[in-house]
Each structure stands twice: as C-alpha cells, then as structure tokens.
Amino acid sequence: MASELNVPTMAEMFASGQKPEVLFWVGCAGSFDDRAKKITKAFVKILNQANVSFAVLGTEESCTGDPAKRAGNEFLFQMQAVTNIEVMNAYEVKKVVTACPHCFNTLKNEYPGLGGNYEVVHHTQFLKQLLEEGRITMEGGSYKGKRITYHDPCYLGRANNVYEAPRDLIRKLDAELVEMKSCKQRGLCCGAGGAQMFKEPEKGDKDINVERTEQALETKPEIIAAGCPFCNTMMTDGVKSKEKEASIAVLDIAELIANAQDL
Amino acid sequence: MQYVPNFLFVVILVIGIGFFTRNIFRLRRNILLGKDVDVSDNRSQRWANMTRIALGQTKMVVRPIPGILHIIVYLGFIIINLEVLEIIIDGIFGTHRVFAGLGGLYDFLIASFEILALLVIVSVTIFWIRRNIIRLKRFFKPEMKGWPKMDGNLILYIELVLMLLFLTMNAADFQLQQLGADHYVQAGSFPVSKYISALFADMSISNLILLERVTWWMHIVGILFFLNYLYYSKHLHILLAFPNTFYGKLTPKGQFKNLESVTNEVKLMMDPSADPFAAPAEDASEPEKFGASDVTDLNWVQLLNAYSCTECGRCTSECPANLTGKKLSPRKIMMDTRDRLEEVGKIMDKNKGEFKEDGKQLLDDYITREELWACTSCNACVEACPVSIDPLSIIMDMRQYLVMEQSAAPSDLNNMMGNIENNGAPWPFNQMDRLNWSKES
Ligand code: HEM
C-alpha cells in the first residue's frame, strides 16, 4: 500500500510563510463524489511523487458556480465566483491546476472578468509538463500495448481546444490509442454538461451516455480513458448498462499514470 | 418604338433593385431590434475569420461531399454573375456583347462561365438527389416541413433554370453567329453550348433571334427575381455569411459572457459599506430584464445569426440531445428566432414602425422549455456551423430568463442550486467536509 497522501492547505502554507508553486483546485466532484475522489487521490500521488509544491484550499474552496451558470442562474454563479476570487486573491494565487474541465473552463475564462486572473491548466496539461521537465517518468508497464480510447470532455476539447495533452500522455504509456468515430472537435458529449448531471434527461429514445458508450465500444477498447469526473461517471454508467464493466475499465488519465507507476 | 426594350429593361431593373433595397432596409431594421453589443474589437482577426470561413469555405469541407459541391456552386455563381454586368449594359444601351472587344480574354471568360455553368448544373443536381432521393436525415427533421423544405428545393430549381437559360441563350447566340446574323458579333467561345446549338441547326434566323431574346430576358428577370427571393429564404446566407463570420465569437467556446447587470448587483451585495436599506436612488432606472424571452432581448449579432442560417442541419446532426431523440434541435432554435423576428417586423410594418404587443413571444410560442432544458452546452452545434452561428448563446439567454425572471427551473436543478447556495457544492454535503478525502484510505 502506498504511503499517506501529503495534502497541504493554502492556510497551513500561508501560516508558515510558504507559497506553493501551484494551487490544486479539487472541485466538488473531486471532493465529494466517491468515484472522483479516486482521481483526486491518484493525481495527488503523482504530485507527491514528483515533489511538486502545491496546496489545496480545502474547506475554503467552494463550487466555481459552473453548474449554476449553465442552468441560467448568473446571479448564483457570480456570487460563487466573487467569493472564490476573494479567497484566491488573498492567498496571492498565480497558477491553478484542476482535474475538472468544468472548473478549468470557468476559472480560466469566466473568472478574469470578475477580477480573478490566474494561469489555469488542466491536470493533463500539467502532467505533460512534469513529464517534459523530467519530474515524472513514465513507462508503460501494465498498459503496454493495451487498447485505450480517449473520450474528449466538451469543456476541455471544443470549449478550450485541449486535444493533444491527454493523448500524448496515453501514447507515452506505450498503449495503443484508438479513436472513436466522433473525436476531438467533433467529439460527442457524454451527456453531463450544462447542468444535465443534476437532472433527469428530457424525453427521448436513448440516454446520451449510452450513445457515447456505444461509440466507445465500437473501438473494442480495454480501457476508456477520460479527463473529467463527470464524463467518467457517465461513461462508467454507460459501460454498466452494456454489462461490460468486467472487461472494460473507465479510468482518468491521472489514474492511468499513477497505476503505471505503481503509486 | 426603337427604344421600347431599353425602356422596359430599365423599368424592370429599377423595380428589381428597388424591392431588393427595400428588403435590405427591412432586414437591417429587424436585426437592429436586437440589443447593442460591442463587436468592434480585434478587427484584424475578424477579417481573417471572414476570409477563411466564408470566402475560403474552410468549415464547409469538414464534410467533403457537400463541401466540394458547394464550392463549385458558390464560385460558379459568383463568377458567372460577372456576365450580369455585360447583360445590364447591353440591356440599357441596346448593345450586344459589349465586352466582345476584349478579344481573347472575352473568349476565355465566356468559355469558363460555360464550363462553370455545367459544373453548377451537375452539383445542383447532386444536391437535389441528396435531398429528394437519398433523403439525408438532416434534411428531414420536424422543423423541415412546409416552407423550409420547399425553399430548399426551389433554390436548386431556380439555380438550375438560370444556368440552363444561360447556356441556351449562348447556344442560340452561337448559332446566330455561325449564320452571320446582323447584330450578332462573332465573339466568345462556347465549349458547352455549341453542343446544345446542334439542336437548333434547322431553326430560321428569326426563330433563333426569338429564342436568344426570350432566354436573355428570362435569364436577367430570373436573376432579379432570385435577388428578391433571398429575403424570404435560407438563401439569404449568400450575402449574410460574410458579415456573420466577421462578427462570430472570438473567445473560447466555453466562455459564456458574464452579465454586467448582475455583476453590479453582486458587487453591491458584497460591499460591506453599502447600506442594504437605503432607498433606491431617485433616478434609478427600471431594473434590467435578465435573459431573453423574446427576440428583442437578444443582441443584434444573435439576430444576424438567425437570418444567416442555411438550415443545413449540420448542427442538429451533431447535437447529442437531438441524436438521442430529444426535441431540441439547434437549427430549430435559429429558425424559430428568425420566424419570430419576421413576425415582430410585420407587426411593426402594420403599425407605422411601432411594435404592438401581440401576446406572443419567442419562449413557449416558438421555443419550448423542454427544448431549452435538454441542452448539454456541449458546443457541438457551434463547432459544426459553417457560417459561425452560435445557437447555444440563445439557449443560455433563455435559460437565464426562465431561472432569474421566472424561477422556473426544473426542480432537480433548483435542488442543485439550493445546495450550491447553502453548502458551496451541487450536492448536499457540508463544506467543512471538503477535505475529508485526503484522510480516507
Ligand atoms: C454566391 C454565393 C453562394 C451561393 C450561390 C450558394 C449556394 C448554395 C446552395 C445552392 C445551397 C444549397 C445546397 C443544398 O441544397 O444542400 C447552399 C447551402 C449552403 N451554403 Fe451556400 N452559397 C453561397 C455562399 C455561401 C457562403 C459564402 C457560405 C459560407 C460558408 C455558404 C454556406 C452554405 C452552407 C453552410 C450551406 C448548407 C450546406 C450543407 O447542406 O451542408 N454559402 N449554398
């Protein structure tokens, strides 16, 4: 079993007069959702392994407001944003990394207009940079030659044009990256965005996550990789609905890397 | 009597262009019913986008078959219409092939017009087959019944007829040139119509002249008719694709604008020095309406979007909600916006330019709540649109109206928002437990 996680908070760091290199924005899913918490931990293991100086906000973190904004509640969104910005500015945050594309998009694009100016990166971009700087090493190990298909999260891909960082990481695992029929710019949504995660779908003839899972299954993958906690849930449910959970795993890129390194 | 045709021509030309101008003014007025929005930024990038996307057709060829067919029709149509300049001059002054003096260049131009015309005929025929024989799914969604369906075919028929008239006119002309008829100067090269002219080999000069004149007149009248047809059709895109791509969104697709009116209120609430019980200032204007329930709540770029829509359905065919049988169709959002805007415009026409409430609005009377709530905000529609239309922004503005003006969100979403307000997370977890994961094994 790996050693204890080392998760300093901003408050602790600040109290001891230190400033971390980067703030890890955990997000609501990453903090509370059982499946997403595993992704959070996997990412922290890598950060610890690479000796990255980071901190989290912990109990001072609050929802970015993304689901409220996409549901039409601009008021609630801005209240959340202004509160979070106050906290982050007080800690003089310069750089933020997050494993949630929704947080990523909101922090990066919608906070600057409200006074929150940070360099915001998605964890796949951050990991790729660690790799390029030689701070982590990756050998395929258990993933060598495995068929992995990657699902583009809308808020990472189309919304912010990040397509290659996650793919580069998968290739570095010596895995066989196979693309779905709709990928990159034309990637199909998992069905969770725009606050859909929190409501029942409208009447139709299929659930969106099932449609997307079918596209993934067409590639005959051993693993479906994702870069978003919500996509992860949707795809996991989709795989279950096809009764394929025994043979196909849905994993975040951070989990792939942590597993490959036996962390 | 000699000048009757010239006179008739000028009258038809003036009427045609006059009606067209009137429609352009009406179009402009309707679009400007939208709210103001500042799009004066980044002009160089905007020019580049227009050049690349509209002129260069880059997003059309994402789907190669319709993309290439369209480039042929688009280029063909623009280039062949250079000929219209000559037709107008000939019509006004009673000349014939006034540019014939260009000699070799003229031969080259006419020859290339003819070849393009043939290619346009082929492309338009394939377009027709895709709509009516292959019956591509994106042309057969519920919003494509009635006028939109007929419009799609009419455009193809009109283009086909115009091209056939052009070639027949040239064929008759060529034959007359061969026979050395008066007035028909030896000019032009006719690589396509010379084959058609073989059909006219037995015709007398007077019949040929009749044929040439009839096709000449029908061709120009047809073009003027087509010009005026645009306003009522998705074919308006041939003009509006250019401004629309110019004013298209430049920020990342995921970035939704922050409502300034809300920012001001939030600042006031967060400001410890503000007195919450202070009486509103005397000159306080009526609080701004949040979001959109009708077309006049949208901004003018969104309204320009609606008039620019080609009804191609590329957006709808990539929409995850539509793909899985939900009512939402981003194309329908654009078509509804245009239809409602037209309705508002007609009411204004009837009331000396003033809008009178008609008890209808864009929300519910055109776009239902069920459609609005089905959107995942995935931006697939925005990415798919070859003319830079943003249906998602309209959906989001209408959701804002539903939530902030009507408190009419689905109950699940109200729970989610209540949780964010109370616990800082969309689920009912305590903010104080946010770091518990770090201690769980
Ligand atoms: C003189 C200029 C143009 C002409 C004559 C023209 C003609 C046409 C015609 C005939 C169609 C119908 C095709 C069908 O039946 O499926 C069409 C569709 C379309 N046009 Fe144009 N067009 C012109 C300019 C443009 C420009 C500048 C754009 C900007 C990119 C554009 C974008 C489109 C799109 C997106 C469609 C729908 C295509 C599809 O079904 O995928 N057009 N156009």
Ligand code: SF4
């Ligand atoms: S953003 Fe909404 S309307 Fe557009 S494709 Fe996605 S779900 Fe459909």
Ligand code: SF4
């Ligand atoms: S919005 Fe764009 S993609 Fe959708 S139908 Fe109109 S032109 Fe086509």
